[in-house]
Amino acid sequence: MIDLPAVEFHIDSQGIGEGKGLVKRYRYGLFDNDTSRLVLDLQAPGSLDRMFTLPPQGGNGYRLVFDIRPTSRADFLANVRKPVAVAHRAPTQSVLAPGQSVRRSKDKRVIVIDAGHGGNDPGAPGAAGRPEKDITLAVAMETARQIKASGRYQPVLTRDRDIYLRLRDRVEVARRKKADLFLSLHADSLDNRSVRGGTVYTLSETASDREAAALARRENKADILAGMDLADEAPEVASILIDLAQRESMNYSARFANYLIPELKKRVLLRRNSHRFAGFVVLKAPDVPSVLVEMGYMSNIQDARMLGSKEGQARLASGLLSGIDRYFESVDREQF
Ligand SMILES: [Zn+2]
Missing domain, CATH: 3.40.630.40 (Zn-dependent exopeptidases)
Incomplete structure (x- = not known):
């Protein structure tokens, strides 16, 4: 799950789409007035390798780039649960x-x-x-x-x-x-x-x-x-x-x-x-x-x-x- 400031998505689908490789499916949209959210449903456990943005190039807008690599179920659980459990349930x-x-x-x-x-x-x-x-x-x-x-x-x-x-x-x-x-x-x-x-x-x-x-x-x-x-x-x-x-x-x-x-x-x-x-x-x-x-x-x-x-x-x-x-x-x- 990736939260961004409210952005305009220039993706040619209606808020939901089929993924490739590890990513089974993705969906995106406004989450609330000042947050846009991108959600990836994974085929198998994966972990985020790196993430960065690229400035506008060749007529395209900003690009968000991230790599996801396969990982073990235990690693996945250890990584994924942290932010949810800590940030919202203090x-x-x-x-x-x-x-x-x-x-x-x-x-x-x-x-x-x-x-x-x-x-x-x-x-x-x-x-x-x-x-x-x-x-x-x-x-x-x-x-x-x-x-x-x-x-x-x-x-x-x-x-x-x-x-x-x-x-x-x-x-x-x-x-x-x-x-x-x-x-x-x-x-x-x-x-x-x-x-x-x-x-x-x-x-x-x-x-x-x-x-x-x-x-x-x-x-x-x-x-x-x-x-x-x-x-x-x-x-x-x-x-x-x-x-x-x-x-x-x-x-x-x-x-x-x-x-x-x-x-x-x-x-x-x-x-x-x-x-x-x-x-x-x-x-x-x-x-x-x-x-x-x-x-x-x-x-x-x-x-x-x-x-x-x-x-x-x-x-x-x-x-x-x-x-x-x-x-x-x-x-x-x-x-x-
Ligand atoms: Zn109702």
Whole structure:
């Protein structure tokens, strides 16, 4: 995985391609607003021999050159795991309460707004025409705008255009930006088109009901749909420290949901069991309180119209902002 500043790729394929030799497959694209990422899937264990850039030549732009040579599985594992394990999962940060880690390093709390789906993953089709990926992006942008305008927090979008992001890349934005809160926005779909209203989800290994479990399966499938099977990814996330931190942030997540729901309820229709639990991959940042908001049903015509309207989007965004305010008021009360 190679991270670059935001660059324009001049490669003649659409973000993904077949490799040669050791490289089985590659993919690239904007990872967030200021990072471009190139990911190489290897055929067999390999290690980076050297890497350098070449200045523009003969009408071509800058070139990034690197050599990968075959290596043993043990060497590969020793090299590869290091940056991931150390850079993003520092235990000193994980053991702090999510509310506490904030004040020291930055002056404004960072709120990550994640517009669900995108690119070649459209999400649920919409009864009013536009797919879920458009709706989530529109509400995310409006929410970020209102959050910024409040002057109280710093909003960060996982995507601000129609691009595909893996679920765990979204989680990683939250970790890297040391987010104080992570909100993933979605809109659900059901065969029963009369069902409408929003639901707020927080993480749990055991889903609160069958519907929640089925929804988590649908949302988690996004990566497989987009052609990237997660089955062969390293499962070593389950260290004890992460487990502990996750339990703590699960409590904070549930608390945030409790403050968020009444504020949303004042502005939009919510379902009767408006706080549910399920195992969403996108909520698994161990040290960032996270919620997933299903803002309504794309399959219901009234919901789809509300979600597609500027006015409905502004109401949702204002509900989210008020929920964020109430939550941090409670966190601050606790600290004095
Ligand atoms: Zn979704």
